[in-house]
Amino acid sequence: MKTVRYGIIGCGMMGQEHLRNIALLPQAEVVAIYEPDAGMRAQAQALVPGAVMVGSLAEVLAVEAVNCLLIASPNHLHLPQLEEIAAIRPLPVLCEKPLFTDPADAPRLAALRAAYPAPIWVAMEYRYMPPVAHLITQAGVATGGIKMLSIREHRFPFLEKVGDWNRFNRNSGGTLVEKCCHFFDLMRLVAGCNPVQIMASGGQAVNHLDEEYSGQRPDIWDHAYVIVDFENGMRAMLELCMFAEGARYQEEISAVGPKGKIECLVPGPGRFWPAHLGPAPVPQVIVSPRNPAGPMVLDVPVDPNLLAAGDHNGSTFYQHRGFADVVAHGVRPDVGLDDGWWAVAMGMAAQLSASTGRAIGAEELRAMTP
Template sequence: MSKTLRYGILGCGMMGKEHIRNIALIDGASVTAVADPDGAMQTENQAMLPEARFCHDLDELLSVDDFDALLIASPNYQHAEQLLTVFERTQLPILVEKPICTTIEDVARVREAAAAHPAPIWVAMEYRYMPAITQFVKQVRDGDIGPLQMATICEHRFPFLEKVGDWNRFNRNSGGTLVEKCCHFFDLMRLLTQDEAVRVMASGAADHNHQDETYEGETPDIIDNAFVIVDFASGKRAMLELNMFAEGSRFQERITAIGPKAKLECLLPGPGRFWPEETLGPAPVSQVIVSPREPKGPIESEIPVDPTILEAGDHNGSTYYQHVGFYKAVTEGAEVEVTVEDGLKAVVIGMAAQESIRSGRAVEIVDGGFGFNAV
């Protein structure tokens, strides 16, 4: 890669740091400006980026023309307003972390403004770019299972980590657990089915995590476990099983796709830094397993990740591969693979799931995937 791409980053917390480490692995890419209001975060990141300009907010970041593309990695509830400001004031290419917004009211505003923006806008759905998931999706597309009929995503993981200001402890800031993190999975469902959701049914609760915490007298209201069933227009179905107090297993996620010819599974370990290597040995490696109906018997394949890329973040190497795609979209005119439409529709499914839990009813997806019928 010979062309150069200078990044400005808005938000340099946990995910911002992961982006910085991965950008550093791409020849021709660099971070030249960073904005974050938290002094401690600025200090930590200055050690990683001694040559970069550090500032406090978006206005200050945009006041100097010293970067070519903007990465938004701020708290969820800030994304929509920040995007609208950037659309209004710049023509910059944008990579925005998921969720692209956290309220149904912002869906139409962001969609309309994004349609008029002249540069690439890429929504950061890291799970698409985990090498094992890339292989898994390829085998579904290649017809290894026949026509896909059912998909299941099971995530058994650790509780939400601490974030600056503890913003992720409340639905009003994060959009709710099924928006904040699970929009990744609803995006995968759309990618696998190549279809649009029409109905969402969910059951979930806050049963164990964060119940002994208080913030200015408030107890966190984010759920820590759920089942979500998504019906698609063609009759295909997908289900999410989420548990955030089950981090003791060998694999964090199991994704299954089933058709009339076979079952296909993808097994993904959690972040390597949490794996107790001193007692359990080396961290597990991702696997893709195909189990044909005839002849019966699973065929297992390990999908390793380059150690340097693996160590640059918590997402099984995906952040690096995502940045390679964004780099090519900006510098070579390659296709944007995760569009604003993709980001918004995944968020709407998550919002509908949160509403289904609240109301105890199935929720219809309307407006071509950009809305739902709240009860």
């Protein structure tokens, strides 16, 4: 029997990417799946024919062989499901982002953190994309100490999900939570400290304007700018556009300091790259010192097997490899509850700033965060 035996809660598009990546780990297997949608359940069963399909989260927990869990359900279900797990059988959990969606739920998260006896890893895949990971490890040396961090994501619109849950802020937490908590996590990781002020401007300009679901129009935003000031003086900026899928690179991240600049260029999912343009772009890291001036370009290719397993440049595999060490060897999660909480709170603060036209300062941030 393999060492790491997953129970899966939610097996839609992202859940199935997790299944394909777990299958690449020699010490891991999926033994039980709960997915209420019949179509997605059938697709999941085809990927893992040996897994037992069950009808509830409680039934997953009742499968004795299961020794860890993955939550990949719609965003607004994450916290209630963590609470149900805590009440029945608190196993190690890898929980998809965002950790929660409603600012009013912070006390519930605090209670969960205080009482949950097993590790909870919050899924922040962008940390593990090879070009991004390379930038993170080299940024301090290349820049001489980061003063400015810029993240630009120009990408495709939100994909269709089961029940169209991701078309509404009440389910997703809002675009700056649902989509951008990844980037706020990266900012805080690179800074090595917490934010003290967040300012944002955003809205819905192009996408989903003509859509209607049960008489309701989607309210998710499709573009934004966010500026974040950190305790150590570092400043960070996010530029998000979700109607720019024709771009060569989906993410462009740059860090600049007194000695120079380092940046990484990350292509979007290969399945979206136009075939008539030839092979999809290869990720790159570019180091541009001030003295001697001149950029140095490094290709950072991703294993084709990992690219075939999902849309996140191999990061889902590396994340599961780390989580397997948590389950099998008791190591500390890379991304804990406090990290996931901060990422969501920064997104909520950005949504609030953009909605009210004012900066969210340190005092308000402290009220939102761990």
